[in-house]
Amino acid sequence: MTRRVLSAAAVLAVLGCSSDTPETFEVTLSSNRTPAGLHSGEPFLSAADGRVYMSWLERTDESTAEAGHDLSLSVWDGGDWSAPTTVRQSDRFFVNWADFPSVRPGPGGTLWAHWLERGDQGGYDYGVRVVHSLDGGATWSEPWTPHDDESPTEHGFVSMVAGESEVGFVWLDGRNFAARPDGTAGSREMTLRYRTTGAGGEVGAEVELDGKVCDCCQTAAAMTNAGPVVVYRNRTDDEIRDIYITRHVEGTWEAGAPVHDDGWHIEGCPVNGPAVAARGDDVVVAWFTGAGNVARAKVAFSSDGGGTFSEPVVIDDGNPAGRVDVLMRDDGSALVSWIERTAGGDDSDTERAEVRLRRVRPDGTASPSRVLSASTAARASGFPRMVDSGHGSYLLAWTDASEEWTRVQVTEFTLDEGE
Numbered sequence: 096m097t098r099r100v101l102s103a104a105a106v107l108a109v110l111g112c113s114s115d116t117p118e119t120f121e122v123t124l125s126s127n128r129t130p131a132g133l134h135s136g137e138p139f140l141s142a143a144d145g146r147v148y149m150s151w152l153e154r155t156d157e158s159t160a161e162a163g164h165d166l167s168l169s170v171w172d173g174g175d176w177s178a179p180t181t182v183r184q185s186d187r188f189f190v191n192w193a194d195f196p197s198v199r200p201g202p203g204g205t206l207w208a209h210w211l212e213r214g215d216q217g218g219y220d221y222g223v224r225v226v227h228s229l230d231g232g233a234t235w236s237e238p239w240t241p242h243d244d245e246s247p248t249e250h251g252f253v254s255m256v257a258g259e260s261e262v263g264f265v266w267l268d269g270r271n272f273a274a275r276p277d278g279t280a281g282s283r284e285m286t287l288r289y290r291t292t293g294a295g296g297e298v299g300a301e302v303e304l305d306g307k308v309c310d311c312c313q314t315a316a317a318m319t320n321a322g323p324v325v326v327y328r329n330r331t332d333d334e335i336r337d338i339y340i341t342r343h344v345e346g347t348w349e350a351g352a353p354v355h356d357d358g359w360h361i362e363g364c365p366v367n368g369p370a371v372a373a374r375g376d377d378v379v380v381a382w383f384t385g386a387g388n389v390a391r392a393k394v395a396f397s398s399d400g401g402g403t404f405s406e407p408v409v410i411d412d413g414n415p416a417g418r419v420d421v422l423m424r425d426d427g428s429a430l431v432s433w434i435e436r437t438a439g440g441d442d443s444d445t446e447r448a449e450v451r452l453r454r455v456r457p458d459g460t461a462s463p464s465r466v467l468s469a470s471t472a473a474r475a476s477g478f479p480r481m482v483d484s485g486h487g488s489y490l491l492a493w494t495d496a497s498e499e500w501t502r503v504q505v506t507e508f509t510l511d512e513g514e
Contacts, residue, residue: 117189119513120454120462124506127490128415130169130176131503136475137195138492138503147171147484148232149492150182150208151503164188166196166210167230173486176505180232182208189213189221191370192310192474193366193492194251198232199432200488201257205294206232209253209264220247223266227294241290242266243301246273249311252368256316256323261293264508265304265314265325285310287327287341289348305329305351309336313368313478320376320399321345326354326369328382336361338369338382340401354395355407372423376400377457379429381410383417390415392433396457410453411435412464416472420481422489428456432481432491435464436472445472450479450493454512467491468506475501 131138135153141146148170155163163186182198189211196210200458204230214220222245228329241264242250248269256263268288271281284307291299309328316325322343329339329351336359339351354369369382378397383390392415393407416434423429431453438447448470454462468491470476475496482490488509495504 113114114134118369119511120465121511122452122465123469123509124366124467125508127505127507128176129177129503130179130503131167133500133502135167136494136496136501137190138480138494138505139195139197139479140480140492141197141199141372142485142488143200144483146196147482147490148206149176149463149490149503149505150196150199151492152188152196155184164190166208168198169233171484171490173484182226182232182235183210183224185210185212187213189251191251192477193313194475197253197255199255199262199324201227201255201262201294202260203294204231205229205262205264206412207255207257208235209255211251212254214247216247219249220268222250223253223264225292226262227262229294238454239292239298241292241301241488242270242288244268244270246270248272252311252313253312254316254325256318256325258291258318258323261297261299262290263289263291263316263323265289265316265327267308267311267314269310285330286316287325287351289325302348304341304348305339307331310364311366312336312364314462315369315371317373317378319373320377324371324373324378324401326371326382328365328368329349329353334360336365337384337386338380340371340380342401344400354380354382354404355393357384357386357393359384361385363380367417370419370421372421372429373401374423374425374427375425377423379421379423380404381419381421381429381431381433383415383419383433390417390419392419392431393420394431394455396429398457405457405459408455408459408461410461412451412465416448418478420479422481422483424483428454430454430481430489432467434470434476434479434480436473446473448476450491452508454510459468467508468493468504469497471496
């Protein structure tokens with residue numbers, strides 16, 4: 096399916112800049128004590144009602160890499176982080192730089208958390224576990240598994256989206272990699288699936304959103320006026336792996352369609368999923384592509400709930416590693432973050448990078464890029480996450496992998512903007 100593209104300031108949008116008078120766009124960083132300890136990673140940020148929730152994984156025994164982990168949670172109220180609490184402790188977590196747990200607010204003041212749990216066969220035998228809290232994270236429910244399938248295959252890359260009375264879960268599901276009941280080989284095609292649940296235990300039907308998607312790119316989801324939207328990296332029979340969107344409209348999930356026809360032909364998964372944000376009918380999607388053997392990070396806007404998108408804006412500075420995140424603001428503009436490689440040369444230099452930020456408006460006008468943090472392009476640095484704090488500032492969480500150990504770091508930043 097080809098998605099109609101809306102008109103925009105085409106040339107300016109493709110270049111990601113404007114020839115108008117330069118806008119003031121400065122970032123002020125302030126130190127923010129991290130609640131995470133050494134040997135921590137995989138941070139996730141969410142926010143509601145002036146409170147920011149950060150989850151992460153932290154080894155319970157610093158002396159051995161084979162130790163168990165805590166899924167930890169801390170809450171920031173605009174001043175400082177609360178003492179970390181433990182959502183779950185286990186030596187069966189599937190711990191991976193790209194497939195990480197999360198904690199998000201849900202309807203009625205609930206909190207929802209997910210993690211990944213290894214099966215008995217090891218490797219990529221793992222499943223999704225979900226819990227919720229009715230008391231701000233002090234106690235948690237018994238785990239629930241959104242997928243009916245129990246085959247020893249991959250189930251992960253989860254996104255959550257909160258409705259008025261329920262929470263929806265999106266995940267990549269590898270059940271087709273398992274042998275069929277008659278002993279013949281499965282199709283070995285990754286599927287994209289969705290299911291809802293409520294705090295009272297009511298569970299919706301499991302729905303297949305797409306029968307063939309990229310194997311290990313993150314999913315992302317957001318709520319629009321019409322209902323939830325899910326963005327993901329698709330996979331065609333010709334190995335084109337572009338970013339697609341599917342929408343839940345009037346009780347039905349539409350067939351996935353490209354946000355933009357990049358035409359990225361790649362035989363394997365790039366492990367570089369999209370990000371999405373929405374306000375009302377306005378939707379913004381950010382993503383990474385290597386189409387034409389040129390690395391690019393892009394963003395595109397929709398004003399009709401994801402039905403159509405503008406021409407994409409290139410937001411990187413020429414050498415992106417991707418790993419994007421995006422926030423939509425009250426004025427309709429978006430803040431997009433990504434990892435930009437900063438050096439080449441020997442093996443150590445090639446990993447040097449920065450987390451950068453750019454503001455983009457729906458008409459294609461983009462601010463200069465600004466540096467939020469030093470980082471690396473190594474896998475251990477993971478996927479930086481952003482959130483609007485609700486206090487006139489933003490928070491960024493990332494994994495510092497510059498030492499022999501890793502540690503989740505956090506910074507608060509504010510913007511100085513003008514025309």
